[in-house]
Amino acid sequence: QTTIQRIAAGEVVERPASVVKELVENSLDADASRVSVAVHNGGKDGVRVRDDGVGMTAEELELAVQEHTTSKISDIDDLETGVGTLGFRGEALHTISAVSRTTIRSKPRDVASAGAEVTVEGGDVGEVRPAGCPAGTTIEVEDLFFNTPARKKFLKTDATEFDHVNTVVTQYALANPDVAVSLEHNDREVFATEGQGSLESTVLSVYGREVAEAMTPVDADPDSDAVAAVSGLVSHPETTRSGREYLSTFVNGRYVTAGVLREAVLDAYGGQLAPDRYPFAVLFLDVPPNSVDVNVHPRKMEVRFDDESGVKAAVESAVESALLEGGL
Numbered sequence: 001q002t003t004i005q006r007i008a009a010g011e012v013v014e015r016p017a018s019v020v021k022e023l024v025e026n027s028l029d030a031d032a033s034r035v036s037v038a039v040h041n042g043g044k045d046g047v048r049v050r051d052d053g054v055g056m057t058a059e060e061l062e063l064a065v066q067e068h069t070t071s072k073i074s075d076i077d078d079l080e081t082g083v084g085t086l087g088f089r090g091e092a093l094h095t096i097s098a099v100s101r102t103t104i105r106s107k108p109r110d111v112a113s114a115g116a117e118v119t120v121e122g123g124d125v126g127e128v129r130p131a132g133c134p135a136g137t138t139i140e141v142e143d144l145f146f147n148t149p150a151r152k153k154f155l156k157t158d159a160t161e162f163d164h165v166n167t168v169v170t171q172y173a174l175a176n177p178d179v180a181v182s183l184e185h186n187d188r189e190v191f192a193t194e195g196q197g198s199l200e201s202t203v204l205s206v207y208g209r210e211v212a213e214a215m216t217p218v219d220a221d222p223d224s225d226a227v228a229a230v231s232g233l234v235s236h237p238e239t240t241r242s243g244r245e246y247l248s249t250f251v252n253g254r255y256v257t258a259g260v261l262r263e264a265v266l267d268a269y270g271g272q273l274a275p276d277r278y279p280f281a282v283l284f285l286d287v288p289p290n291s292v293d294v295n296v297h298p299r300k301m302e303v304r305f306d307d308e309s310g311v312k313a314a315v316e317s318a319v320e321s322a323l324l325e326g327g328l
């Protein structure tokens, strides 16, 4: 393995939370109804993601860790029109396994074939062996950055790394109320959602009762000129936190960050928020796919809208009417 490959790897995998993000996206792409994430010491001493998705055959397992291999593009047109899956570049597993000791164990859901496993240590792919395991996929990533000490030095405390992991898993749990998502840190459950499809019960599972009870529904009567349909939940102006990580926005089902969305929410609260306090918000925007650019940021979280002021107006008015209707 060359230094160039290692540097390229470091670009995508910055910290345990980036590993968690890629693995959870793969589980969701694999049609899982249950995704369980367990990390040790902020993820520095291990990340494990288990799902009950479609799984992989032994042959697919072998391909999954190769560079630029993906099962998610069947046709070159997919690249032009955008794909329905979260990942499609075929880089994540290859990159993660180049900078860690990664074990993948999988068994296809629909085939009566046996399970298989493979371990990759710093890019060295071991033999694919038979393994007893339930249908679905379990990926364990240990000793992250063991062969890239410079990268390892940039990791923060366990608590800080865990905060990043928690934020990532929380966003995917909120975006997918029909998937049972759970998170464990050092063998203790942090949260577990039911996966029954209700946003309210998902918010209750991830943020607890006090926050869940302070939420009011956003359900804008879509005004015919609105550039975005907006729905979700926002909190009472007195139920706030000091961090903006509790403002969750999803565009066409995908977690995104955008200054214009934050501003719209904060403006809707007017002067009702204490200084430097942020409400809880879980907002889903539906916009025409060609009106949003999702490629502003390499990790695809930051987006830009063609009609920024139209989007801002739609979100602001949806949240304002939710607050009014909720008597807040």
Ligand code: ADP
Pocket: 022, 026, 027, 030, 051, 053, 054, 055, 056, 064, 065, 069, 070, 071, 072, 087, 088, 089, 090, 091, 092, 093, 094, 137
């Ligand atoms: P991408 O997601 O961009 O295709 P990845 O490196 O993340 O690339 O994954 C490579 C391939 O491995 C995927 O295309 C998929 O076929 C397979 N794969 C990865 N994770 C899972 C999973 N949890 N369940 C089933 N298949 C998976």
Ligand code: MG
Pocket: 022, 025, 026, 086, 087, 088, 090, 092, 093
């Ligand atoms: Mg992927």
